[in-house]
Amino acid sequence: MTDIVNIRDTVTIDEAAHEIYKQLTEGSNLLEAPFKTMKDVFMFATCLGVKLGIKRQLTIKKLTIFRWAQFDSQTDIPMLKAIAIADTDDVSVLLRRNDILTIAEEYANAGIYELRASLLEEYGQPLWNLVSIVSQGIN
Amino acid sequence: MKFERIILENFRQYYVQERLDFAKDNQRRVTVIHGVNGAGKTSLFLAINWCLYGEGVDNVGELISKEAIKQASPGDTVTMSVELSFLHDGERYLAKRTRRGTRMLDGSVQINSSDEFIMMRILWDGQAQSIKNPIGTINAILPSNIRSYYLFDGEKIDDFAKPEAAKEVKEAIYLVFKLETLDRARRHLETAASDYRKELKTSTTGELLNLLDEDEKARGELGKKENRKVEITAEIQAARRKINDIDQRLREIQNAKFLQQQRDRVEQDLKQRRSELEDTQNLIRDISTTSYYTIVQPAIERALSLLEEKRERGEIPSNIRRQFVQDLVAQMQCICGRPFTAGSPEHQRLLRILDNALPGSLEDDVLEITATLRAFNERILRQRSELTILMKRRAELVDLIKDLDAVSDDIGRQLKDSQFEEVSRLELQRENFLTDIDRYNIETGELTRDIEGLKEKIAQLEKRIAQARKNEKREKLLSIKFDLAQKAADAIKDMYQTYADDMRLRIEGKTKEIFKMLIWKDSHFRDVCISRDFELEVIDRYGRPARPELSAGERQVLSLSFITAMSRISEEEAPLVMDTPFGRLSSQPRNNVTRYLPELADQLVLLVTDEELRDQARANLESRIGYEYILEFDPKTSCTTIVEVRR
Numbered sequence: 008m009t010d011i012v013n014i015r016d017t018v019t020i021d022e023a024a025h026e027i028y029k030q031l032t033e034g035s036n037l038l039e040a041p042f043k044t045m046k047d048v049f050m051f052a053t054c055l056g057v058k059l060g061i062k063r064q065l066t067i068k069k070l071t072i073f074r075w076a077q078f079d080s081q082t083d084i085p086m087l088k089a090i091a092i093a094d095t096d097d098v099s100v101l102l103r104r105n106d107i108l109t110i111a112e113e114y115a116n117a118g119i120y121e122l123r124a125s126l127l128e129e130y131g132q133p134l135w136n137l138v139s140i141v142s143q144g145i146n
Numbered sequence: 147m148k149f150e151r152i153i154l155e156n157f158r159q160y161y162v163q164e165r166l167d168f169a170k171d172n173q174r175r176v177t178v179i180h181g182v183n184g185a186g187k188t189s190l191f192l193a194i195n196w197c198l199y200g201e202g203v204d205n206v207g208e209l210i211s212k213e214a215i216k217q218a219s220p221g222d223t224v225t226m227s228v229e230l231s232f233l234h235d236g237e238r239y240l241a242k243r244t245r246r247g248t249r250m251l252d253g254s255v256q257i258n259s260s261d262e263f264i265m266m267r268i269l270w271d272g273q274a275q276s277i278k279n280p281i282g283t284i285n286a287i288l289p290s291n292i293r294s295y296y297l298f299d300g301e302k303i304d305d306f307a308k309p310e311a312a313k314e315v316k317e318a319i320y321l322v323f324k325l326e327t328l329d330r331a332r333r334h335l336e337t338a339a340s341d342y343r344k345e346l347k348t349s350t351t352g353e354l355l356n357l358l359d360e361d362e363k364a365r366g367e368l369g370k371k372e373n374r375k376v377e378i379t380a381e382i383q384a385a386r387r388k389i390n391d392i393d394q395r396l397r398e399i400q401n402a403k404f405l406q407q408q409r410d411r412v413e414q415d416l417k418q419r420r421s422e423l424e425d426t427q428n429l430i431r432d433i434s435t436t437s438y439y440t441i442v443q444p445a446i447e448r449a450l451s452l453l454e455e456k457r458e459r460g461e462i463p464s465n466i467r468r469q470f471v472q473d474l475v476a477q478m479q480c481i482c483g484r485p486f487t488a489g490s491p492e493h494q495r496l497l498r499i500l501d502n503a504l505p506g507s508l509e510d511d512v513l514e515i516t517a518t519l520r521a522f523n524e525r526i527l528r529q530r531s532e533l534t535i536l537m538k539r540r541a542e543l544v545d546l547i548k549d550l551d552a553v554s555d556d557i558g559r560q561l562k563d564s565q566f567e568e569v570s571r572l573e574l575q576r577e578n579f580l581t582d583i584d585r586y587n588i589e590t591g592e593l594t595r596d597i598e599g600l601k602e603k604i605a606q607l608e609k610r611i612a613q614a615r616k617n618e619k620r621e622k623l624l625s626i627k628f629d630l631a632q633k634a635a636d637a638i639k640d641m642y643q644t645y646a647d648d649m650r651l652r653i654e655g656k657t658k659e660i661f662k663m664l665i666w667k668d669s670h671f672r673d674v675c676i677s678r679d680f681e682l683e684v685i686d687r688y689g690r691p692a693r694p695e696l697s698a699g700e701r702q703v704l705s706l707s708f709i710t711a712m713s714r715i716s717e718e719e720a721p722l723v724m725d726t727p728f729g730r731l732s733s734q735p736r737n738n739v740t741r742y743l744p745e746l747a748d749q750l751v752l753l754v755t756d757e758e759l760r761d762q763a764r765a766n767l768e769s770r771i772g773y774e775y776i777l778e779f780d781p782k783t784s785c786t787t788i789v790e791v792r793r
Contacts, residue, residue: 037431047435054438057445082525085518086439088511089449098456101511134431138537141437142530 022068041134045072056118063117147234156211156226158189161785169772176750176770181777186786187753191725197228218249238268292321297723307701316680328642335635342628354614361607368600375593385579392576402569409557416550423543656711666734710746722747728758740766
């Protein structure tokens with residue numbers, strides 16, 4: 008059984024990646040900073056990491072950017088669980104929230120740089136670059 | 147400190163117990179102990195040192211009485227001790243140091259690990275009170291490092307008068323007058339001041355002042371930019387009012403009325419389309435930023451496939467709850483009510499289900515996530531459809547806005563090119579106002595960017611200023627500490643120098659006075675000086691330094707004068723214990739010394755050979771002797787007995 012006392016509640020990122028999270032969320036121009044929350048950036052970065060099959064362990068300098076409760080129970084959490092099952096080939100990972108989080112954080116830690124490259128470093132405004140990624144995923 | 151009594155037990159040649167009382171009256175303050183060479187004078191001298199300090203007995207061989215060792219049987223414990231009672235500051239003390247050893251088969255003795263030292267204070271009612279820190283107490287009464295100036299060996303008495311003795315003289319003055327303590331305090335404070343200075347140097351950078359300056363500038367700049375922004379907003383509003391006025395005027399002019407009304411409609415339409423475009427873009431943003439699952443469809447499929455495998459293997463129970471199976475096993479009864487026995491096929495089947503089943507919480511989770519993930523496919527399709535529609539609508543809106551902008555431009559151009567001057571002029575003015583508004587908008591953007599930057603800079607500066615303020619407080623404190631330490635060190639240095647000079651001069655005066663008293667050639671020696679370098683010097687009648695020419699006896703008298711001068715000036719009540727003090731003195735100086743020495747010490751203990759104290763010298767001391775002893779050495783046993791001379 009999972010030890011309730013040790014269940015992690017915080018979602019962390021590498022301190023070095025924090026600037027990208029801020030760049031994608033801060034400001035009033037939705038075309039330049041399309042994401043509303045850091046949680047949304049994290050989810051997208053995680054999925055991009057999964058899509059490209061790249062993970063990166065967090066360094067010692069970590070930063071908590073939000074809490075587990077901010078994940079949407081109908082979309083975010085099932086998605087993270089699916090990623091954890093696919094990553095471990097083990098259904099019992101569902102009992103280990105810490106593992107689910109760590110897997111997501113590691114994918115996000117690699118995916119965030121891909122997200123920056125695709126949104127901020129590609130030609131075009133970040134929102135339309137994001138739409139392009141989503142559309143490619145769909146198609 | 148005045149010695150009262152000493153009891154020696156098995157200490158060197160003092161076998162079993164020997165006792166000796168010290169003279170301590172003001173009148174009869176001299177104790178004379180006679181002994182031929184090897185009788186035990188030095189042993190007695192050592193016994194006092196050993197008892198009080200546990201020191202001064204190096205390189206003198208075995209301390210435990212050889213006779214006591216000889217008399218003991220192998221394995222027996224041999225005890226050696228020295229007990230000294232003394233008076234100090236109106237209190238009476240007992241000090242006893244004991245050494246124990248075990249007699250070995252070969253006649254040697256194995257010493258126990260450490261000596262025992264106890265000290266008692268005798269209270270007014272005769273009760274003895276144990277002193278918890280005897281070493282500290284004895285050092286407070288007569289410090290170990292100055293003891294050699296009170297308990298001194300006659301053989302070394304001329305040490306202070308040797309040409310190379312400046313260091314010893316200085317050290318003696320330092321120690322006896324506790325100058326060392328002052329010097330140590332000065333050194334400690336100077337080190338502290340130096341440390342504080344170094345710390346101040348590294349931390350004082352005027353950072354706070356620079357930061358406050360920077361903050362002031364940034365705030366001034368921010369104020370200017372904000373004021374300019376307000377001005378620009380007012381300018382934009384004024385320009386818009388002017389445009390409205392122009393539009394109104396154009397509506398009134400017959401030749402421009404139609405075009406202006408057309409423009410009104412186009413601009414209304416543009417406003418609506420732009421608003422719709424913004425809403426559409428917001429929806430696109432909302433969908434695209436939360437459609438992350440569209441890019442990980444393979445992972446969703448993989449998870450679903452694993453969950454499906456579990457279900458197919460029966461690990462995810464299909465409608466069979468774990469608790470239900472557990473209940474059947476507990477009751478040993480089938481669903482149909484038929485009982486079964488342990489080990490029966492039915493029983494084994496149920497146990498297998500339980501073994502393969504997932505824990506309850508996981509089971510719920512698996513069922514829930516499977517259902518949710520299956521719904522994701524539908525959600526993906528829906529999102530795709532919505533996004534496609536929205537992107538299409540956005541493209542339409544962008545095109546519409548472009549068209550409307552073109553129409554508006556065309557209307558403006560027509561009005562500007564109007565053959566009616568007023569219309570043309572008004573349209574030109576309108577265009578200028580629009581240009582102004584664009585310019586103002588650009589400037590507003592720049593100002594907004596600058597204001598945000600300045601606000602961020604000020605926020606950072608505030609943090610740094612707060613830190614610098616903390617540092618400044620620390621600097622102030624450091625500065626105070628530095629100042630205090632340096633001033634205290636300087637004050638001690640001045641005090642030290644004054645005190646040291648004063649002591650030196652006082653000792654010099656007293657040494658001269660005593661030397662003149664003790665020396666027999668008083669007319670030959672004119673002066674005694676202690677230089678600033680602590681050189682003890684004698685000046686002869688020709689005004690020249692005479693120390694190199696002093697005889698051994700004269701050097702001894704000079705040293706003795708110095709030591710007794712220190713004793714007098716320090717006002718320490720301490721006994722003067724002298725081992726063979728007159729060995730090098732001829733009769734004349736010996737007579738002088740014995741005449742005056744009792745006046746120069748609170749208590750005088752003289753350990754003398756039979757040759758040292760005779761005739762006039764003896765007669766000089768006679769009235770001051772309180773106790774007199776002879777150390778009788780028995781060549782048969784090599785033991786010494788202390789025999790009091792009855793007077």
